[in-house]
Amino acid sequence: GHKGHGGKLPFAPIKPVDAAVDAFNVPKGYSWQPVIRWGDPLFKDAPNFDFARQTPAAQAGQFGYNNDYTEILRQPNGKKGLLVCNHEYVNPQIMFPAAPVSGAEEAQRRAIFRNAVGMTVVELERGHKGQPWDYVRGGKLNRRITANTTFELTGPLAGSDFVKTAADPAGRHVLGTLGNCSGGSTPWGTILSGEENFNGFFRTEGTSAEDRRYGLEDKATAMGWELDDPRFDARGEDYRNEPNRFGYIVEIDPENPNSMPRKHTSLGRFKHEGANVIVADNGKVVAYSGDDERFDYLYKFVSKNKYKKNNKAHNMTLLTEGDLFVAHFAGNSASEIDGSGTVPADGKFDGSGTWLPLVVNGRSAISGMSVQEVLVHTRLAADKAGATKMDRCEDVQPNLQTGKVYVACTNNTKRGLPGQAAADETNPRAENRDGHIVELTERRGDATATTFNWNLLMLCGDPAKNTETYFSGFPAAQVSPISCPDNLAFDTQGNLWISTDGAPSTIGYNDGLFKVGLEGKNRGNVQQFASMPRNAETCGPVIHDDESMAFVAVQHPGEEGTYAAPNSYFPDYVADGSTPARGQVRAPRPSIVQIFPEGARRR
Numbered sequence: 001g002h003k004g005h006g007g008k009l010p011f012a013p014i015k016p017v018d019a020a021v022d023a024f025n026v027p028k029g030y031s032w033q034p035v036i037r038w039g040d041p042l043f044k045d046a047p048n049f050d051f052a053r054q055t056p057a058a059q060a061g062q063f064g065y066n067n068d069y070t071e072i073l074r075q076p077n078g079k080k081g082l083l084v085c086n087h088e089y090v091n092p093q094i095m096f097p098a099a100p101v102s103g104a105e106e107a108q109r110r111a112i113f114r115n116a117v118g119m120t121v122v123e124l125e126r127g128h129k130g131q132p133w134d135y136v137r138g139g140k141l142n143r144r145i146t147a148n149t150t151f152e153l154t155g156p157l158a159g160s161d162f163v164k165t166a167a168d169p170a171g172r173h174v175l176g177t178l179g180n181c182s183g184g185s186t187p188w189g190t191i192l193s194g195e196e197n198f199n200g201f202f203r204t205e206g207t208s209a210e211d212r213r214y215g216l217e218d219k220a221t222a223m224g225w226e227l228d229d230p231r232f233d234a235r236g237e238d239y240r241n242e243p244n245r246f247g248y249i250v251e252i253d254p255e256n257p258n259s260m261p262r263k264h265t266s267l268g269r270f271k272h273e274g275a276n277v278i279v280a281d282n283g284k285v286v287a288y289s290g291d292d293e294r295f296d297y298l299y300k301f302v303s304k305n306k307y308k309k310n311n312k313a314h315n316m317t318l319l320t321e322g323d324l325f326v327a328h329f330a331g332n333s334a335s336e337i338d339g340s341g342t343v344p345a346d347g348k349f350d351g352s353g354t355w356l357p358l359v360v361n362g363r364s365a366i367s368g369m370s371v372q373e374v375l376v377h378t379r380l381a382a383d384k385a386g387a388t389k390m391d392r393c394e395d396v397q398p399n400l401q402t403g404k405v406y407v408a409c410t411n412n413t414k415r416g417l418p419g420q421a422a423a424d425e426t427n428p429r430a431e432n433r434d435g436h437i438v439e440l441t442e443r444r445g446d447a448t449a450t451t452f453n454w455n456l457l458m459l460c461g462d463p464a465k466n467t468e469t470y471f472s473g474f475p476a477a478q479v480s481p482i483s484c485p486d487n488l489a490f491d492t493q494g495n496l497w498i499s500t501d502g503a504p505s506t507i508g509y510n511d512g513l514f515k516v517g518l519e520g521k522n523r524g525n526v527q528q529f530a531s532m533p534r535n536a537e538t539c540g541p542v543i544h545d546d547e548s549m550a551f552v553a554v555q556h557p558g559e560e561g562t563y564a565a566p567n568s569y570f571p572d573y574v575a576d577g578s579t580p581a582r583g584q585v586r587a588p589r590p591s592i593v594q595i596f597p598e599g600a601r602r603r
C-alpha cells in the first residue's frame with residue numbers, strides 16, 4: 001500500500017520484538033534502508049570500506065562508528081539535505097575479522113579508533129521531496145571531526161589555568177571531542193553535541209575529590225590511547241589538565257566545513273548527554289542539558305545576550321556567556337512515595353521546582369568557588385547548591401510549540417539501595433530499571449524563569465510484567481511496552497517521539513522508536529514505530545512527519561558479539577556462506593536508517 005503518502009506518518013503500532021532476534025522492523029506499509037553506514041566513504045579520495053584491511057587514513061575519510069545524535073537539515077526544495085551525526089565510541093571486538101596479532105597491529109587499531117569517533121557532516125540528495133535520501137560522496141560540505149580535530153574553547157575557562165597543558169600553554173585549543181552522545185540543533189543553523197563519558201579516555205592520579213566525582217581513575221584505559229599520546233595520561237604535570245578540556249557542549253557550523261568547532265565552557269562541565277535550546281519570549285536563548293549519571297543533575301543555561309533573527313554570526317556567540325542553573329524538585333503529595341510506584345494521594349506525580357543559581361551575572365553563586373571552579377567542577381558546585389539527584393537525565397527537550405520541557409530519565413537501578421538516595425515524587429521508583437519521563441512547565445511559560453512546575457508523563461515498563469507503570473492515566477494494557485527512554489524528538493503535530501536504550505535487559509525486547517501523545521485523550525498512548533536489530537540502541541530520532549519519514553541512528557548493533565562469532569549482520573544481512581555483494585560486509589555496521597512509505601522509490 002501507499003500508507004502515509006499524504007504525510008503525517010500514520011501507522012499501526014508494531015509488536016515488540018524478542019531481544020534474540022536480529023531484524024529491523026517497521027510498521028506495515030513502510031520500508032527502510034540505510035542512508036549511510038560505518039565505513040562508507042565521504043570523500044572522492046576516500047577508499048571504499050574494506051572490512052579486512054581497514055586503516056587510520058581510510059577511517060578518517062569514512063563515516064565513523066556508533067552513530068548517536070543525528071540531525072537532518074533540509075533545503076526548502078526538499079532535494080538537498082545535510083546530515084550531521086555524533087560518533088560516541090567504538091566496539092573493537094567486532095570492527096575487524098580477527099583479533100590483532102602484533103603490538104604494531106594493536107597500535108594501528110587504536111589510531112583507527114581515534115578516527116572513528118567524533119562527528120560527521122555529509123550532504124544528502126534525492127530526486128524529489130518524499131523519496132528516500134542518498135548521501136553525496138564528495139559533497140563540498142562533507143566533513144569528519146575526530147579525536148584529533150582542533151576545537152576552540154569559549155567562555156570563562158578559555159585561557160584559564162584549569163585548561164592549560166604542555167601542548168597548549170595558552171589554554172585555548174583542544175584536540176578532539178570524545179564520548180559524543182546526544183545533541184541538538186539551534187535556531188541559527190548550528191549543531192550542538194554533548195561530551196558524555198569522557199572520563200574513560202583518560203588515566204589520572206584519581207585521588208582528588210574532583211577526579212573521584214568525575215569518575216577519573218588511575219588505571220589503564222580501555223582504549224589505551226595513553227600508550228600513543230601523552231595527553232591521555234594526566235598523571236604528570238604536563239597533561240594534568242587535559243581531562244578538564246572535555247565534558248562540554250560543543251557547537252559546530254555544518255554549513256562551513258572550514259569553521260573551527262568550539263567547546264562552550266559557560267554551560268558547565270559534566271557528562272553532558274546533549275543540549276537543546278529554545279528562544280525565550282525576551283529573546284534570550286535557554287539551553288537545557290542533563291548529566292547522565294545515576295543521581296546526577298538537570299541543568300539550564302540562560303544566555304546573557306539576545307537572539308537576532310538572520311544574524312548567524314551574532315547568534316553563534318550566544319552560548320559563550322550567560323547564567324547557569326541546576327534543578328531542585330519538590331513533590332506536593334501528602335502521602336510519601338515509598339517506591340512502590342503507587343500513584344500519589346492527589347492522583348499525580350507532580351510538584352514545583354526551583355532553578356538554583358550556579359553562575360549569575362558573571363559571578364559565582366557558590367561560596368568558596370570561583371566562576372571558573374564552578375564551570376570546570378560543575379558537579380561539585382551543584383552538590384553544594386543542593387540540587388535534586390535524578391535517575392540519569394538523558395535528552396532534555398523543550399517542545400518549541402508549547403514551551404514544556406521533557407526530561408528522559410533512562411533508569412537508576414541503585415535508587416533506594418542502602419546508602420543511596422531514596423525514591424521521591426520526581427524519581428518515585430526504587431531500583432528504577434525502566435525509567436520515566438518528567439514534564440516541566442516553566443513559570444508563566446517563561447523559559448528564563450527561576451521556578452517551574454513539573455509532573456511525570458510516564459513511568460516506563462512493560463505493563464504485563466511491571467505493575468508500577470503509569471501513562472498519565474492512559475490504560476496501561478493498551479500501550480506498547482517501553483523501557484529506558486533515552487533520546488527525544490517532536491513531530492509537527494505535537495507528539496513526542498522516544499528512542500530507547502536498554503530494553504533487552506529490562507523487558508526482554510529489542511530497543512525501539514515510540515510515539516506518545518501529549519494532549520487530550522491520546523496523552524500517554526505509547527505506540528511502537530520501529531524495532532532495532534540485536535544489541536542495538538535506538539538513537540537520534542529525526543521525525544519528518546510532513547513527508548511520512550522517520551530516521552534513526554542504529555548504534556552498536558551486535559555489540560555483544562565477537563570477531564569470531566558476530567551476533568548481528570545489520571544492515572547488510574549477508575548470510576553465512578554467501579558472498580557479500582559489492583559494498584556489503586558480513587558484520588554489523590552502525591548506520592543511519594531512513595523509514596519511508598512503501599512505494600516512495602529510490603531515485
Ligand code: FEO
Pocket residue numbers: 088181182196273292394
Ligand atoms: Fe550516551 Fe546517556 O547515553
Ligand code: CA
Pocket residue numbers: 331332333344346347348349350351425
Ligand atoms: Ca502529587
Ligand code: CA
Pocket residue numbers: 181182273394486487
Ligand atoms: Ca544517550
Ligand code: CA
Pocket residue numbers: 486501537
Ligand atoms: Ca544511551
